[in-house]
Amino acid sequence: MSVTSRAPDARNDQAPAPALRGPVARPGSRLLHRMVWLRLSLLLSAPLAWMLLVYVVALVALLITSLWSVDSLSSEIDRSWTLENFRTLLENEVYRNVALRTVGVAVAVTVIDVAIALPIAFYMAKVASPRARRMLVVAVLTPLWASYLVKVFSWRVVLSEGGLAEWSGLGSPGYGLTAVVITQAYIWLPYVILPIFAALERVPDSLLEAAGDLGAPTGMVLRSIVMPLLVPGIVAGAIFSFSLTMGDYITVNIVGGANQMLGNLIFINAGAANNLPLAAAIAMIPIAVMVVLLTAIRRTGALENM
Amino acid sequence: MTLSPLSRKVLAGLTFGVLALIYLPLLVVVANSVNPSQSMTWPPRGVTFEWWERAAHSSGVREALVTSLQVAAIATLLALVLGTLLALALQRYSFFGKSSVNLLVILPIALPGVVTGIALNNGFKGILGVDLSIWTIVIAHATFCIVTVFNNVQARLRRLGTSLEEASSDLGAGVFTTFRLVTLPQLRSALLAGGMLAFALSFDEIIVTTFTAGNGANTLPIWILNNMFRPNQAPVVNVVAVVLIVFSILPVWLAQRLSSDVEAAH
Numbered sequence: 001m002s003v004t005s006r007a008p009d010a011r012n013d014q015a016p017a018p019a020l021r022g023p024v025a026r027p028g029s030r031l032l033h034r035m036v037w038l039r040l041s042l043l044l045s046a047p048l049a050w051m052l053l054v055y056v057v058a059l060v061a062l063l064i065t066s067l068w069s070v071d072s073l074s075s076e077i078d079r080s081w082t083l084e085n086f087r088t089l090l091e092n093e094v095y096r097n098v099a100l101r102t103v104g105v106a107v108a109v110t111v112i113d114v115a116i117a118l119p120i121a122f123y124m125a126k127v128a129s130p131r132a133r134r135m136l137v138v139a140v141l142t143p144l145w146a147s148y149l150v151k152v153f154s155w156r157v158v159l160s161e162g163g164l165a166e167w168s169g170l171g172s173p174g175y176g177l178t179a180v181v182i183t184q185a186y187i188w189l190p191y192v193i194l195p196i197f198a199a200l201e202r203v204p205d206s207l208l209e210a211a212g213d214l215g216a217p218t219g220m221v222l223r224s225i226v227m228p229l230l231v232p233g234i235v236a237g238a239i240f241s242f243s244l245t246m247g248d249y250i251t252v253n254i255v256g257g258a259n260q261m262l263g264n265l266i267f268i269n270a271g272a273a274n275n276l277p278l279a280a281a282i283a284m285i286p287i288a289v290m291v292v293l294l295t296a297i298r299r300t301g302a303l304e305n306m
Numbered sequence: 307m308t309l310s311p312l313s314r315k316v317l318a319g320l321t322f323g324v325l326a327l328i329y330l331p332l333l334v335v336v337a338n339s340v341n342p343s344q345s346m347t348w349p350p351r352g353v354t355f356e357w358w359e360r361a362a363h364s365s366g367v368r369e370a371l372v373t374s375l376q377v378a379a380i381a382t383l384l385a386l387v388l389g390t391l392l393a394l395a396l397q398r399y400s401f402f403g404k405s406s407v408n409l410l411v412i413l414p415i416a417l418p419g420v421v422t423g424i425a426l427n428n429g430f431k432g433i434l435g436v437d438l439s440i441w442t443i444v445i446a447h448a449t450f451c452i453v454t455v456f457n458n459v460q461a462r463l464r465r466l467g468t469s470l471e472e473a474s475s476d477l478g479a480g481v482f483t484t485f486r487l488v489t490l491p492q493l494r495s496a497l498l499a500g501g502m503l504a505f506a507l508s509f510d511e512i513i514v515t516t517f518t519a520g521n522g523a524n525t526l527p528i529w530i531l532n533n534m535f536r537p538n539q540a541p542v543v544n545v546v547a548v549v550l551i552v553f554s555i556l557p558v559w560l561a562q563r564l565s566s567d568v569e570a571a572h
Binding site: 020026027029032033034036037038039040041044046047048050051052054055056057058059061062065077116117122123124128130136139140142143145146147148149150151153154155160161162163164166167186188189190237243244246247248250253254261263266270276277278280283286287290302 | 308310313314317320321324325328329330331332334335336338345346347348349368385387388389391392394400401408411413414416417418419420421422423424425426427428431432433441445448450452463470475480481482483502506510512513516518527530531534543544547549550551554555559
């Protein structure tokens with residue numbers, strides 16, 4: 001009884017389609033199977049078209065726009081070639097100061113983050129137990145995804161008059177460049193810890209033990225074995241924090257007082273000042289800095305670990 | 307190498323101290339959402355739910371939330387399709403210019419945010435002559451969300467190898483059948499994780515958004531930015547911030563659970 005009632009179910013489980021169609025797939029599918037390049041171009045065409053049309057075209061257009069100008073009377077874009085914008089950038093002191101300030105803040109944030117991240121990543125990867133390590137990784141990752149704006153806002157609250165910093169007795173630096181550096185270092189710290197941690201995890205414990213057994217003191221092991229293996233991880237983390245700080249202008253709006261970074265000048269010129277060509281020219285500064293930086297460190301091999 | 311007990315203790319103290327410092331400002335925001343003082347003086351004297359009530363009844367917050375959810379949903383959908391196609395192409399085939407394509411995908415998040423922002427702003431407004439709207443935000447967000455899906459799917463494909471797909475095609479299944487019945491089911495949790503990260507990324511983004519949002523289209527982060535400096539709105543902003551913390555951490559926590567479950571199963 002039970003056997004006969006189960007039999008139809010078993011037959012339902014077998015998909016009838018392949019039997020009807022035979023073992024050979026449809027012509028379209030057969031064509032794709034034979035022609036690798038066709039399969040590849042079908043896969044690539046949509047995403048590549050998107051990236052090229054939306055992004056690469058936009059970047060090239062940005063470069064071209066930076067060579068145009070705005071007619072001061074009609075405020076229309078004048079599409080004849082000129083280097084006027086770049087001359088303004090070089091000769092006007094404001095732009096030079098803001099560019100230097102932006103790079104300075106980015107360097108400060110990067111140095112602070114690497115200095116804090118190194119011991120923490122070392123503890124996570126080499127000292128903590130495997131169980132504690134997993135928990136620490138989650139603890140570092142979670143705030144990374146908490147809203148960026150909320151994190152800046154939280155520092156605005158902490159550093160405000162009558163806020164936590166003042167109450168704690170440490171005192172608040174107030175809104176200014178120091179607050180910007182603190183906030184940015186805070187926000188990008190997880191981005192620096194993670195690549196350094198990943199690099200440290202790849203350093204085999206046996207290597208450290210061998211060095212210790214052969215009589216090397218701890219400082220020497222750290223200096224001549226751990227550090228060289230860490231360089232790619234440190235570079236990757238430093239690129240993250242440097243690039244992210246350079247491209248940020250919201251933090252300086254919120255906790256920076258009256259200070260400005262390059263992003264503010266770009267935003268004002270693209271919007272209120274209605275001078276897209278000048279905004280495009282200013283944007284060439286962070287691009288140039290990043291290109292120089294990336295070319296310089298390409299040889300370290302750190303770029304492959306990102 | 308042997309570390310002295312003292313240096314172990316110092317390292318541990320440093321690590322847990324910094325971690326506590328990482329969470330402290332977020333906890334302050336959560337605590338301040340029930341702080342009766344409008345200027346959020348610390349420490350709070352008492353507990354009030356007035357700000358939560360005002361936030362719940364604010365039409366500006368509600369509209370911004372809906373816009374943010376719409377943008378994030380559409381951008382995630384686009385990123386899922388484009389990112390998966392790219393990951394399949396780059397992981398399963400080798401071709402000329404492969405490393406350039408790889409670089410192109412990470413470029414929108416590797417370049418400083420203002421550069422991506424002004425490039426798209428100039429492309430839409432200056433070159434195409436399109437008015438900024440909710441759709442320009444969607445296009446911008448999808449562009450930098452592709453990489454999160456791409457990373458997740460590519461990592462999964464690398465681990466899966468090709469033997470199951472080869473077996474499927476040896477047994478006579480066509481290209482599409484193999485993808486539908488063999489590849490896709492194995493990618494499911496990677497797609498879910500990548501999609502959730504993309505959603506969180508889009509939901510939270512502010513810098514590129516300020517360059518690509520039209521006047522009518524306010525996402526939640528833009529609403530926060532516009533209202534943060536108004537003293538009577540600041541406590542409401544604080545409440546929205548708490549909501550954002552929950553919204554951005556929850557999907558990531560789920561995504562991590564998902565990927566760690568899969569890793570444990572393998």
